[in-house]
Amino acid sequence: MKLANVLTLILFAAIPLNMVAQTGSNAQTTGQNTSGSNSQSARPFPTTNYYRSPYARPPGYKPGDYARQAYMRQMQQEEEKRHPGRSQAEQTTQGQVGQQTQQSRRAEQGRQIQSAVQTYLGVTPKGDTSKGYTYQDTVSIDGMTRTFQCHLPPGYKSLRNMPVVLVFHGLQLNGSMMMFLSQFNPVADRNNFAVIYGDGIGKAWDDGHAGRGIDDIGYVGKVIDKIANTVSVDRKRVYACGISNGGYFSQMLACAIPDKIAAIGVVGSTLMQQAANGCHSNRPMPIMFFLGTSDPLIAWGSSGASTANGELNELVDLVGAGKFGGVESALARYGGIMPVPEMIEFWTTHNQCGSARPYISNEPDRDPKDGTRVRREAYGSAGREVILYRIENGGHTWPGGLPYASSGLAGKISQDINASETLWQFFKTHSR
Known part of the structure; x- marks a missing residue:
């Protein structure tokens, strides 16, 4: 780097x-x-x-x-x-x-x-395989050269059939910043998988809203091919996750290229109605959500975003949604954002989970000072799971990670659960 x-x-x-x-x-x-x-x-x-x-x-x-x-x-x-x-x-x-x-x-x-x-x-010279190796690479698509960041675990040259986790940033971030925010590299080093942090054009991803005109789906396919030609990876164990705009995009991948993605993770995002309408895949997609009840960009009830955070307008400006016409337009009408119950219903129906009643459990309160509690709701059986970690009082943040926005602006970060570690434990049980 x-x-x-x-x-x-x-x-x-x-x-x-x-x-x-x-x-x-x-x-x-x-x-x-x-x-x-x-x-x-x-x-x-x-x-x-x-x-x-x-x-x-x-x-x-x-x-x-x-x-x-x-x-x-x-x-x-x-x-x-x-x-x-x-x-x-x-x-x-x-x-x-x-x-x-x-x-x-x-x-x-x-x-x-x-x-x-x-x-x-944890960046080391390329010849030193005793430690993790982080580097930037490029792919060409539609006449553009696009970048991505890759982290390989220690001993990567001798590892065979490594899983790959694709991580996508939110609006106004990039792959390098997402590397810091998510803290996925240490998890990869402990578990011998590769992590790729994508770089969106204009610091944004295709989330299902019409008119972007950028082939982000094709870009992801090129990135997977590039890493597969660089080190030994298992194409049947490629996973995708992201926060905010990156979480919407991860769900787009689940619908667009289910033959390349084995499971999905979503933080701080629900689902665009347009994306749901265009999801014609009939393949069940295991998916895990981390959603804060005080996230100002998430709707838990009727359509539109929650206004629990008093600094909503500033946060909208910060993440770039304001350019779509203000809070109401950007959040309630921009593409038609599904509230959480409708999104869960969409994925449980898509995955044919059967009973609409989830198995509910409470996570231990590992950090009483963080002001959050975590409830786990699990739908469906193996290979069809829809799992929701409901972060009580949680904000627009990556649980166990670093802040997404300026001080206090995005809300509380739960330390009762580590999203990166939990996602990996979920991902590793799935293969195409």
Whole structure:
């Protein structure tokens, strides 16, 4: 992954560099400054709300400059604490050594940042198969070159018939940001499967609403072919999941290419009425949902979105739905979004689940402080399951993951269940 891509990822997610800049044993070798001292010691990555960081984005900042300045301020402050007076002396010396030395230091600073970020992401050189490998690749379709991000587990060169999980971002995100949000890479490393994070054109996906004019379905087929020609994968165990707009798109895949997808996962999405009307597949599709009762973009009752979150308008603008004509148009009328009960009825009918009565159980309250509880509703038998994790008080978020929007805006993130881990446990039991 290129440094520029990594920095863009961090800045758009508003992650404080002083938190991300870990330097374990691998990073210390790379992250030495020109005086020969090691870079700053490892820090734990925040598992709670990181948007209140002192490094939150100020108005009008330039990503590259701000990242470098914020990182170096932190480095200088820590150096001053360890060695009072040295930082000022180094600044005086730097002013004397000339432009060449300044460029050398700047290059070294860049390497330190890159090393720190790679340490967190688990990115390693391509030849090192002892750790997971994350990279960007491309496919060509309809005259366009489109990108995707791929993460392979440790020892990927010797693994045979790896399952593949396709993960799709929401509006105004991209694949790299989805990698952070979902935290799917560690799950892949523990269970030996590949993860692909798609990049939507215009940071959006075909969700069933007419008029987009982009062949996202064809793009996914090309991506599956590309990874199958790169490493050994099992085409019968390819799964798709996503959040928000990516969740709508995942359901589109279930209807459009059921011969290529073995199971589906959906977070923070219901179903477009147009997509349901155009779903002519007769193949049952195992599907799992994670939906928050306080998600401002989800309708639990009559058609249209809930207004439980008082900052709904701001969230709509943030995720890009506002360009379709405001809250009412974007959510209640944009494509005809199904409320949750209608969507569940659609999929239980599609999968021929039989009895409309689900098996209901409550998940343990693993984190009482998160303000959520999780109820599991399961319909249908093996190969036809429709499973809903109802997140009481949950927001437009990825359970067990990182925030989707700015501080508090998208609602509460349940830590009682990890969506990525739970999806994998569901996926691995299904094959085409």
